[in-house]
Amino acid sequence: MTDMPLPTRLTLDAARAQAESLRRRQIAWQEELDWRCYRLYGLLEQSPGSAALHPGYEHPNPPEIRLGERAFEIVLARRMAAGEEETTWFERHGSTPITELPTHWPAAYARVVQARIELIESDKSIGLIERPEYKRRWAEEPWEKQEQAALRGWLLDRLENLLSGDAALTQAAEGALITTNKLADRVRLDPEFMQVAELYTGRGDFDVPALVAELAASESVPLLPVLRYTESGLRKREAWEQTWELQRREDAIDGEVSDEEERKRRKRAEIGDIPVPPKYQNKDFQKTDHWRLRGGLDVPKERFVSFPLCSKDSDGSLVIAWAGWNPLQLALAIAAHYQKLKDNEGWPAERLTPLIAGIAELVPWIQQWQNDPDPGHGNRMGDYLDTFVNDEAKTLGLARSALRAWQPPVVRATRKRR
Numbered sequence: 001m002t003d004m005p006l007p008t009r010l011t012l013d014a015a016r017a018q019a020e021s022l023r024r025r026q027i028a029w030q031e032e033l034d035w036r037c038y039r040l041y042g043l044l045e046q047s048p049g050s051a052a053l054h055p056g057y058e059h060p061n062p063p064e065i066r067l068g069e070r071a072f073e074i075v076l077a078r079r080m081a082a083g084e085e086e087t088t089w090f091e092r093h094g095s096t097p098i099t100e101l102p103t104h105w106p107a108a109y110a111r112v113v114q115a116r117i118e119l120i121e122s123d124k125s126i127g128l129i130e131r132p133e134y135k136r137r138w139a140e141e142p143w144e145k146q147e148q149a150a151l152r153g154w155l156l157d158r159l160e161n162l163l164s165g166d167a168a169l170t171q172a173a174e175g176a177l178i179t180t181n182k183l184a185d186r187v188r189l190d191p192e193f194m195q196v197a198e199l200y201t202g203r204g205d206f207d208v209p210a211l212v213a214e215l216a217a218s219e220s221v222p223l224l225p226v227l228r229y230t231e232s233g234l235r236k237r238e239a240w241e242q243t244w245e246l247q248r249r250e251d252a253i254d255g256e257v258s259d260e261e262e263r264k265r266r267k268r269a270e271i272g273d274i275p276v277p278p279k280y281q282n283k284d285f286q287k288t289d290h291w292r293l294r295g296g297l298d299v300p301k302e303r304f305v306s307f308p309l310c311s312k313d314s315d316g317s318l319v320i321a322w323a324g325w326n327p328l329q330l331a332l333a334i335a336a337h338y339q340k341l342k343d344n345e346g347w348p349a350e351r352l353t354p355l356i357a358g359i360a361e362l363v364p365w366i367q368q369w370q371n372d373p374d375p376g377h378g379n380r381m382g383d384y385l386d387t388f389v390n391d392e393a394k395t396l397g398l399a400r401s402a403l404r405a406w407q408p409p410v411v412r413a414t415r416k417r418r
Contacts, residue, residue, distance in 0.1 A: 025064050038057070043125055056111075059109050071130065177333050184211075188208055220320055226408065227408060230286055233286075243276070248368060334358050352392075356389060356392050363385055367383065
């Protein structure tokens with residue numbers, strides 16, 4: 001984490017006060033810019049007796065003003081009070097309509113705003129411009145939402161840091177997949193996480209496992225496509241996989257060490273033009289969070305990879321891994337988790353299948369990007385893991401195609417007794 005001090009309720013409230021003060025100053029100076037532009041375009045007449053540099057419609061040092069206190073808003077509020085106009089301007093922007101000038105304003109600024117009000121009401125051109133349609137809205141998220149988003153981001157960063165420390169390949173053999181309950185046990189020992197989490201939840205007795213589970217689930221996407229997409233999404237996924245396969249074949253041709261350019265050209269001609277796969281839509285994903293994290297091109301932006309249906313009976317919380325691992329690191333972590341469940345827990349084939357299917361899902365990418373020889377295994381890692389998947393599938397009594405065709409068990413709804 002950074003060296004910035006941890007937030008407290010006191011510092012957050014101070015930051016809010018500072019932010020609101022800066023916003024009020026921005027609103028005031030935006031008004032001055034608007035009225036300066038009116039003068040520069042020749043729309044204003046200099047008030048009698050006013051200084052040349054500071055016409056009666058401008059102020060050299062305006063005080064902070066709130067939404068609802070601009071001249072046009074006061075005019076609008078008066079028209080609403082008189083039943084001359086209906087608008088949702090104030091409600092939509094969270095401001096309070098006022099019909100009188102604030103008494104805390106300096107007298108000189110009050111005179112400037114009064115002059116503006118009178119001109120809006122008397123001058124057709126200014127009255128047309130000083131309307132809600134042409135004024136800056138100053139719309140923003142409520143402070144409470146901004147604060148929650150910032151605290152949530154801090155907590156998620158912390159969870160990522162706890163998991164990314166296990167990313168070294170030398171630690172993968174220890175089984176780097178973790179349940180959210182186990183991760184909650186870690187953060188209980190992290191006083192900084194607990195302090196920020198108390199601010200985020202608004203209570204000191206918050207449920208740590210529930211909080212960690214919610215945070216992780218909202219920022220995770222399942223590894224297996226069948227757990228990620230709907231039927232329409234799976235059809236689009238097939239089109240993407242066909243495109244990837246053609247691209248790999250084309251890359252293999254370009255990588256050949258040969259002077260036979262004519263033979264390479266014929267091979268490329270056999271592949272032909274590689275089609276552009278279709279974009280995904282919200283309906284193609286099983287969960288809105290998956291769509292939010294992936295988008296139309298299915299680009300991974302999640303923080304965690306999830307493994308539904310892969311939890312031990314003694315800990316039913318979601319199994320996750322850090323999404324920052326490369327395919328080889330993730331595959332080795334899954335393999336270690338798989339071996340533990342197979343050897344120590346005695347899991348049957350139907351429960352082990354999604355894990356070995358996850359490794360099979362990663363093998364093509366490992367063979368493409370991380371297929372370097374490994375002295376410890378005496379083989380290229382992509383080829384080694386490909387053989388591992390084949391051998392384990394046979395041990396489980398499954399064909400390789402059965403891994404790809406795996407479907408999660410259907411959970412039937414039970415009828416409640418009356």
